[in-house]
Amino acid sequence: MITNPMREALKPNSLPHFFCPGCGAAQVLNFFVRAMDELQIPMSSILGIGGVGCTARIPVYLKLDAMHGIHGRTLPWATGIKLMQPDLKVVIFAGDGDAAAIGGNHLIQAARRNLDVTMIVVNNLNYGMTGGQVAPTTYSTLRTTTTPYGNPEPAFDLVKLVEAAGATFVSRWSTNRPHQSVRAIKKAIQHKGFSFVEIVSQCTTGFGRKAINSASPTKLLDWIKDRSLTISEAEKLSDEDLAGKFVLGDFVDKQAPVFAGSSFLPPEEDE
Amino acid sequence: MLLRRPRVLSGTHFMLGNFAAVEGALAAGCNFFAGYPITPANEVSERMAERMPEVGGKFLQGEDELCSIYALAGAALAGAKVLTATASAGFDYMAEGIEYAISDEIPMVIMDVQRTRGENFATQADVMQMRWGAAGDHELIVLAPSSVQELFDFTIRAFNLAEKYRNPVIVMSETTIALMRERLVIPPADQIKIINRKMTQAQPGDYVPFRAEMGCVPDMAPLGKGYNTLYSINPHNEFGSIKWEPEIFERQYERITQKILMNLDDIVTTDEYQTEDAELILIAYGSETRPCKDAVDVARGQGKKVGLLKLNTVWPVPEKQILAAARKANKILAVEMNMGKYAGEIERVAGCHAEVKRVTKNLGAIHTSGEIVAAIEESLR
Ligand SMILES: Cc1ncc(C[n+]2csc(CCOP(=O)(O)OP(=O)(O)O)c2C)c(N)n1
Numbered sequence A: 001m002i003t004n005p006m007r008e009a010l011k012p013n014s015l016p017h018f019f020c021p022g023c024g025a026a027q028v029l030n031f032f033v034r035a036m037d038e039l040q041i042p043m044s045s046i047l048g049i050g051g052v053g054c055t056a057r058i059p060v061y062l063k064l065d066a067m068h069g070i071h072g073r074t075l076p077w078a079t080g081i082k083l084m085q086p087d088l089k090v091v092i093f094a095g096d097g098d099a100a101a102i103g104g105n106h107l108i109q110a111a112r113r114n115l116d117v118t119m120i121v122v123n124n125l126n127y128g129m130t131g132g133q134v135a136p137t138t139y140s141t142l143r144t145t146t147t148p149y150g151n152p153e154p155a156f157d158l159v160k161l162v163e164a165a166g167a168t169f170v171s172r173w174s175t176n177r178p179h180q181s182v183r184a185i186k187k188a189i190q191h192k193g194f195s196f197v198e199i200v201s202q203c204t205t206g207f208g209r210k211a212i213n214s215a216s217p218t219k220l221l222d223w224i225k226d227r228s229l230t231i232s233e234a235e236k237l238s239d240e241d242l243a244g245k246f247v248l249g250d251f252v253d254k255q256a257p258v259f260a261g262s263s264f265l266p267p268e269e270d271e
Numbered sequence B: 001m002l003l004r005r006p007r008v009l010s011g012t013h014f015m016l017g018n019f020a021a022v023e024g025a026l027a028a029g030c031n032f033f034a035g036y037p038i039t040p041a042n043e044v045s046e047r048m049a050e051r052m053p054e055v056g057g058k059f060l061q062g063e064d065e066l067c068s069i070y071a072l073a074g075a076a077l078a079g080a081k082v083l084t085a086t087a088s089a090g091f092d093y094m095a096e097g098i099e100y101a102i103s104d105e106i107p108m109v110i111m112d113v114q115r116t117r118g119e120n121f122a123t124q125a126d127v128m129q130m131r132w133g134a135a136g137d138h139e140l141i142v143l144a145p146s147s148v149q150e151l152f153d154f155t156i157r158a159f160n161l162a163e164k165y166r167n168p169v170i171v172m173s174e175t176t177i178a179l180m181r182e183r184l185v186i187p188p189a190d191q192i193k194i195i196n197r198k199m200t201q202a203q204p205g206d207y208v209p210f211r212a213e214m215g216c217v218p219d220m221a222p223l224g225k226g227y228n229t230l231y232s233i234n235p236h237n238e239f240g241s242i243k244w245e246p247e248i249f250e251r252q253y254e255r256i257t258q259k260i261l262m263n264l265d266d267i268v269t270t271d272e273y274q275t276e277d278a279e280l281i282l283i284a285y286g287s288e289t290r291p292c293k294d295a296v297d298v299a300r301g302q303g304k305k306v307g308l309l310k311l312n313t314v315w316p317v318p319e320k321q322i323l324a325a326a327r328k329a330n331k332i333l334a335v336e337m338n339m340g341k342y343a344g345e346i347e348r349v350a351g352c353h354a355e356v357k358r359v360t361k362n363l364g365a366i367h368t369s370g371e372i373v374a375a376i377e378e379s380l381r
Helices: A005-009 A024-039 A055-061 A074-084 A096-102 A104-113 A158-165 A178-190 A204-211 A217-226 A231-235 B017-028 B042-054 B065-077 B088-103 B127-132 B148-165 B246-261 B286-301 B319-328 B343-350 B369-380
Strands: A046-050 A065-068 A089-095 A118-123 A169-174 A195-200 A228-230 A246-253 B011-016 B032-035 B058-061 B082-086 B108-114 B141-143 B168-174 B181-186 B230-232 B270-273 B280-285 B306-311 B313-315 B331-336 B355-360
Touching: A005 A024, A024 A055, A024 A089, A024 A118, A024 A178, A024 A195, A046 A055, A046 A074, A055 A065, A055 A089, A065 B065, A074 A089, A074 A104, A074 B032, A074 B058, A074 B065, A089 A096, A096 A104, A096 A118, A096 A158, A104 A158, A104 B065, A118 A178, A158 A169, A158 A195, A158 A246, A169 A178, A178 A195, A178 A246, A204 A217, A217 A228, A228 A231, A231 A246, B011 B017, B017 B042, B017 B082, B017 B108, B017 B148, B017 B168, B017 B181, B032 B042, B032 B065, B042 B058, B042 B082, B058 B065, B065 B082, B065 B088, B065 B108, B082 B088, B088 B108, B088 B127, B088 B168, B108 B148, B127 B141, B127 B168, B127 B313, B141 B148, B148 B168, B148 B181, B168 B286, B270 B319, B280 B286, B280 B319, B280 B369, B286 B306, B286 B331, B286 B369, B306 B319, B319 B343, B331 B343, B331 B369, B343 B355, B355 B369
Parallel strands: A046 A065, A046 A089, A065 B230, A089 A118, A118 A195, A169 A195, A228 A246, B032 B058, B032 B082, B082 B108, B108 B168, B141 B168, B280 B306, B280 B331, B331 B355
Antiparallel strands: A169 A246, B011 B181, B141 B313, B270 B306
16 A cells, blocks of 8 residues: 555554545645655654644644643743753644634733744634634624624734734745745744744635635635735735735744743853 | 852741742752742742742743643643742632643642732632632642741642642642741751652653553653653543543543542641540641641640641541541531631531531631630530
8 A cells, every 4th residue: 555655744543634624724734744844854853732723633643742732822831841941843733713812912922032933823714613703813794603794803913913022933824825835834943933824724614604605615715815915915005905815925034032931140140 | 249059958047938938849859930920929939030040940920820830731741840839819720721730640839829819818718729620520639838847848748749640739828828937947958858750761662651550650751752742631542642432531530530549648648736635626727727736735724625637638638537536526626717618528527427617717817826715615615
């Protein structure tokens, strides 16, 4: 029997996975495995963290040490680990609800501190696992299971949020753009500091049925593609025109000291 | 020039309770602390911020108590011996993190300096919360120091128990002792008994992260070395794989609770004072044992046969010792600084053998010995 060589990256007996047919989170799992393979980093040498949600299941399938199952607390876990094992690479997989709602404070604090981790946020514009409820990333007017008459709230732009908070690598792509996504993940993994990659993604079961009246993955991918533009295209548009659009690209790539704890002896004492 | 102090400050001190707790943690080998400001636990953080860098450990002031408790879990899995300190309202936020630590058997010590709701007066009102705050089936070890010296001693013990049983251990502190200065004797470092978690000798391919006999504790493995362990709160089998199979789930929590319940003789400790011939026994824990002890002396001076059972471990309940007290005396007074909570446990255990009366005080202050003497007199009339 011929098996895909990438299966080496997965834990034995971890399949079948639990993602719905056509789910974008499963694509992101593939992007990540590809990125690690191209970087020649052994999967077992890093630590994976998932919170709670569909996205959070990604590290569960990977052949590595992982923490999983608490909603929104991926970054506190990572903070404790990085202070004790600064050389251990940590990659976090979070849904947009996990990252920006329940874990929102941790997100801005970790970006501010420049915690040396990679955070991959699968932004499917809703709470996938719990059945398609409105999230802080759901654009206004969109219908979800808890905004049956259309979302009255404005949405977060996660890229702007973490950039303002101090993240040192920030990128946004979509499941429509596998090559760019893999490239951004590779850059993020190699980056020293808080690296944040948002991947706009299709949630067929939760989001699609309510927001665009279709659970078809291709229709959703087209819907995302129609609303996507590059940074240079976006520069020509007003904020109003940009509402409900996805600006894709690499936004920030800079260096800053990474977080190593909240208290240190004065330098002359630390010799 | 700052003087770098050693890890163990052997000698005799006159020290604040919160500071003594820090010194106990350091003596036990603590090398990671995370906290969020809250009175009356602040001095723990403040001293840790000074001391952790001195001993080569890490100090984190996170954005909230959720950050503290989950940073503890991460650091503990990365090999650290970890502590957080908080007070009642902060402990509310930590419940889910404690659940996580229970389900994946992560050693950690949590110090809860109880305070009255929204204020910082003395209370023991959270004695049930510490045991039952987390959802799901679990056992927790909760130790109740009654003095500055015990804050030091019991904190060391808390670390030893957490490491040995891979379970969260809570030090139930109180405003009374945390903010009190008292004599503290720190023994030489080589006289302090320290227990560290057992790390696996197995090679990565052979390691089964959650496999252990009933009542036993599995060995831990380092992170990032190929052991590929999944630490999920979701029900998991011995291999750590997420699985919903009712029998696996049942067995998982059976073992996680039995590792505590089958080792009660190692975990549960009490002290007895004048109980040999006692007809009435006071049962108390934490700072309330202090006026109780004075009251025993006063009552004995009046020729009354009164004794004290001091619960050093409040959870698991020292059932054997409470039962023995109830068999010995025909009257029990359950003394505590709240509306009457732990008394329910004492009634459950002792109720068939002795008359149990509640002596409670919920005025943000400890009982006076006079109040307890009065309760004794009333009960013996
Ligand atoms: C403390 C807590 N609150 C709520 C939940 C229920 N819950 C499970 S998954 C989820 C939302 C997941 O949405 P998101 O983070 O966007 O990830 P997705 O499933 O869309 O990938 C929620 C709210 C939980 N498990 N824990």
